[in-house]
Amino acid sequence: MVSLKDVAKRCGVSTATVSKALNGHSDIGEKTRIRIKEAAQEMGYFPNAAARALKTNRSYNLGVLFKEEAGRGLTHEYFSGILNGFKEKAEELGYDITFINNEHVNHKMSYLEHCKYRNFDGVGIVCARFDEPEVQELLQSNIPIVTVDYVYYNCTVVSSNNVKGMNELVRYIYSKGHRKIAYIYGEKHSAVTRDRLTSFFQTMESFNLNVPDDYLKEGEYLDTRLVAKATRELLNLPDPPTCILYPDDTALIGGINVIDEMGLKVPDDISIAGFDGTKVSQMMSPKITTIRQNTRKIGEEAVKRLVQRIEQPKTTLVERVIINGELLVGESVGGI
Template sequence: MISIKTIAEKCNVSVATVSKALNGHNDIGDETRVRIKKAADELGYLPNAAARALKTNRTYSIGVLFEEEAGCGLTHEYFSGVLNGLKLEVEKNGYDILFISSNFENKKISYYEHCKYRNLDGIAIVCADYKNKQVHELMEGTIPVVTIDYVHYNCTAVCSNNIQGIEDLLRYIYSKGHRKIAYIHGQSNSYVTKERLASFYRTMDSLGIEVPDTYIETADYIETTKTAVCTKKLLELPDPPTCIIYPDDTALLGGMNVIKQLGLQIPKDISIAGYDGSKMSQLLYPTIATIKQDAQRIGTEAARRLICNIEKPKLALVERVIIEGMLLTGQSIANLEPNQ
């Protein structure tokens, strides 16, 4: 590893002068400072992490809480996009990422204790059970926290525009002539679900459409088995819907399988729509009408806000940052006469 002594020898200056140049002191000339920094870059000099921590009172480490219920982990397309955006922005700013848990050296500790032990500068909660007391302890603690798709009074939140997303999707379906629209939504205790479901009812009301209770079903996100059951139930109603909206593009696959098993065709016999805008949804036939979430930008914005709160605490504000999605119309919505 290159030391400041090596840089001093190359530039024919003292170690103290190199230290001052690299640490932004003003009592050396600009020409000398530029020459030393250029030499440091050419030699591949990296400051000692321990020394930097002592000087700045920061470890340049950010904790990530990612507890995803469905068990897909990092293979989940939406969350992998968020994490990738977060990772790239964090590393660009000289920070490292550490995944946090409640297990440490065969002992059970709280998330907050883990973060304190690691002396983390900030925390990004990407996915978690927000009913968990440990998660609330994190959000209410002294370490800067940013949340994804969850709003808390003490934390900056970066959220996809779920309200507008559902409205855009519904208005598109409505424009194709559909009036009997069912919604299989995600788990009811999810903040995302609450926003999407409220937007569904509000948009349908603004369109002058009354939604029968039988048109609303619940299935966990990316859960194909339950969406298959819900789809069959909806299609067997005396007055079935002409279009079904699913919790997400993965859960939608369970519905597609049942539709095919019943000998029905999409969109000729039943129209369907998803959410997330996954790559898979656009490779299926027919391609799926869905809302593409900008997962990478959500992660990037979360990292930017968190780092700003770490480095400029006096400027820190609790904000809610909304990231817009995009409607992908696909081929899965049939054109109907409005009275169908």
């Protein structure tokens, strides 16, 4: 196995110079840096992870907490996009990722204990029940943390611009002549739901439109069964809405099934709109009007901010990073 000494001997420099060149130190000239990097690559030199960890006191390993309750796991299109962006950017920056769990060889441990056991440099919380004591314990620890879609006072959060997305969606629906707009929203405890609901009310108010209590139904993200029930209740009202907003494109499928069962057609009899911009929503007929979230960008930004916190702790601010989505005008919202 090629060592740091071998590269130093080949280049006629000290091992310290080789180490600095390979780690991007500014006190090494550009020509020397290029020569050393080329030699290391030709010789097949790879830094020893254990030796690097001892020298830098870092593992170059990031923990990822992903506990998705809907049962979709890594097939969940929104989270899989975020995780893919997270993974690729982490690797680009020289870090590995490991999923956090609370089970280890038949021994239960907390999320924080697992992080300490693995010696993670930092943690990305992509999906979790943030009110759980174990998650709160992790958030309150001294480990650098970035969250996705959850605001906590001592760590950076990266989230989709749910406020702007909902505003654009309602404005488009209004432009098509709709005034009776209902909203089946996700779980109330979610920060995403709170942002979307607030934006929905603000936009409707800006058009001087009243939202009857009957037009608001609580569902759950990705839950087609609950959304189907809520859709039936809305369509059976004495004065039903002309357009229904859904919590996400997957749950929307439950609504479409009910609409079909009742002998109605989209968008001729009832208009609908989703959120997320999944691939399936754009393959359906009619194509769904929705907000596409930039999941890859969310994942990439989460890693960038986390690594900044790890490597530059004294100069990195706690921020709320908002990533804009995109309105996809489909065929599911008809004109009035």
